[in-house]
Amino acid sequence: MPPIEKSIINLAKNILSEYSLCDWCLGRQFPSIKEENNEVKGKTIKKEVKMKVKEEPCFICQDTMQSIKDISVKVLEQLKDFDFNDFLIGAKLPKDFIEKEDIIRAKFKLRGGETIKGEITREIGKTIATRTNRKVNFYKPDMMILVDFISGKIYLNPRSLSIYGRYLKTIRGLPQKRRKCRKCKGKGCSECEYTGFSKEKSVEQILAQALIKKFDAKDAKFTWVGGESTESLVLGNGRPFYAELIGPKLRHIDESELLKEDNGIILKEVKIIDEKPKKIPTFKVKVAAHVKFDGEVNEEKLNSLKERLQNSEVRIIQLKKKPLIKKIYDFNVERINERVIKITFKCDGGLNIKSFISGSNRGMKKDLLEITPNVSEIMGVKASCDIFDILDVEV
Numbered sequence: 001m002p003p004i005e006k007s008i009i010n011l012a013k014n015i016l017s018e019y020s021l022c023d024w025c026l027g028r029q030f031p032s033i034k035e036e037n038n039e040v041k042g043k044t045i046k047k048e049v050k051m052k053v054k055e056e057p058c059f060i061c062q063d064t065m066q067s068i069k070d071i072s073v074k075v076l077e078q079l080k081d082f083d084f085n086d087f088l089i090g091a092k093l094p095k096d097f098i099e100k101e102d103i104i105r106a107k108f109k110l111r112g113g114e115t116i117k118g119e120i121t122r123e124i125g126k127t128i129a130t131r132t133n134r135k136v137n138f139y140k141p142d143m144m145i146l147v148d149f150i151s152g153k154i155y156l157n158p159r160s161l162s163i164y165g166r167y168l169k170t171i172r173g174l175p176q177k178r179r180k181c182r183k184c185k186g187k188g189c190s191e192c193e194y195t196g197f198s199k200e201k202s203v204e205q206i207l208a209q210a211l212i213k214k215f216d217a218k219d220a221k222f223t224w225v226g227g228e229s230t231e232s233l234v235l236g237n238g239r240p241f242y243a244e245l246i247g248p249k250l251r252h253i254d255e256s257e258l259l260k261e262d263n264g265i266i267l268k269e270v271k272i273i274d275e276k277p278k279k280i281p282t283f284k285v286k287v288a289a290h291v292k293f294d295g296e297v298n299e300e301k302l303n304s305l306k307e308r309l310q311n312s313e314v315r316i317i318q319l320k321k322k323p324l325i326k327k328i329y330d331f332n333v334e335r336i337n338e339r340v341i342k343i344t345f346k347c348d349g350g351l352n353i354k355s356f357i358s359g360s361n362r363g364m365k366k367d368l369l370e371i372t373p374n375v376s377e378i379m380g381v382k383a384s385c386d387i388f389d390i391l392d393v394e395v
């Protein structure tokens with residue numbers, strides 16, 4: 001190491017005759033000296049200064065800097081249970097650390113040095129990076145580590161994980177979405193174990209449970225690509241969905257251990273994605289529906305139904321909005337008896353199947369007024385649908 005300039009020695013002497021500073025906090029004030037770290041730098045300066053320094057706690061950090069090695073060890077211990085490729089350290093310091101450092105810098109005209117906060121996060125980060133072989137990422141770290149020097153606590157916040165998946169539903173009777181807890185209406189109470197959700201089985205509840213377990217997460221939030229009714233099956237390649245897993249400890253998937261089957265729900269595909277798309281992709285659904293008529297329907301009428309709806313457009317008329325157009329493709333009719341038929345078709349996502357058949361806006365969202373043409377209207381006989389199944393969903 002080249003000898004330290006006389007002017008620096010004199011400046012250090014002046015500072016130390018007034019303030020007690022630890023090796024770290026002294027070293028940090030002299031960015032022009034190159035050393036392994038500020039602790040080594042501070043020691044070297046103190047040796048050169050050749051004066052008896054005050055035996056008091058450090059004026060700036062109250063000797064906190066000496067504890068950062070121990071804190072790094074504690075952070076490493078807590079990180080053991082988590083998957084992460086990169087991380088970022090944050091620190092919460094008592095306000096007077098920064099104020100006291102500013103006082104000294106102003107008084108002795110010290111410039112260009114790193115702040116105490118910068119040094120703490122950089123030093124802890126260095127230790128974590130070396131020991132875990134993971135990198136610091138300032139932009140989108142998998143793991144955000146906050147060291148609170150006021151409370152002495154360490155907080156680990158894994159970034160939420162975005163998932164794309166598909167599910168099959170092979171048994172009738174499960175609603176798609178979790179219902180809110182009846183008692184607390186979603187606020188959280190002892191009845192629902194403070195989840196805000198009813199414990200009744202649903203596709204969402206089963207998928208959430210499986211995904212939370214798989215990624216050791218705290219919660220899962222879903223975005224659906226369309227929906228089906230409680231009585232519908234979902235077949236083919238299944239219905240796609242997006243999920244955001246909150247606080248996951250794990251961030252990888254072993255494809256061999258997807259959800260086997262729980263109450264007829266099968267998790268067919270799961271993929272970790274960068275982030276959920278801003279807009280849900282457009283999709284088409286292949287549907288099979290049982291249609292019941294109030295009167296007998298003859299062959300001629302069935303043929304005209306097929307002709308009318310084959311590759312046709314259906315208008316959804318909404319309150320105070322432009323009508324939506326949904327296309328119908330591959331429309332087919334199969335007779336079951338005089339009053340019952342089975343129809344299969346493909347249509348653009350977002351068409352309410354039961355209303356498309358009955359023509360009634362019962363069960364539709366409040367702002368939907370009419371779907372036209374509809375099966376009742378074309379046949380001139382009132383039609384209804386209790387059960388329809390989703391044969392496939394194409395994205």
Ligand SMILES: [Zn+2]
Pocket residue numbers: 021022023024025026058059060061062063064065
């Ligand atoms: Zn200090």
Ligand SMILES: [Zn+2]
Pocket residue numbers: 181182183184185186187188189190191192193194196197
């Ligand atoms: Zn509740």
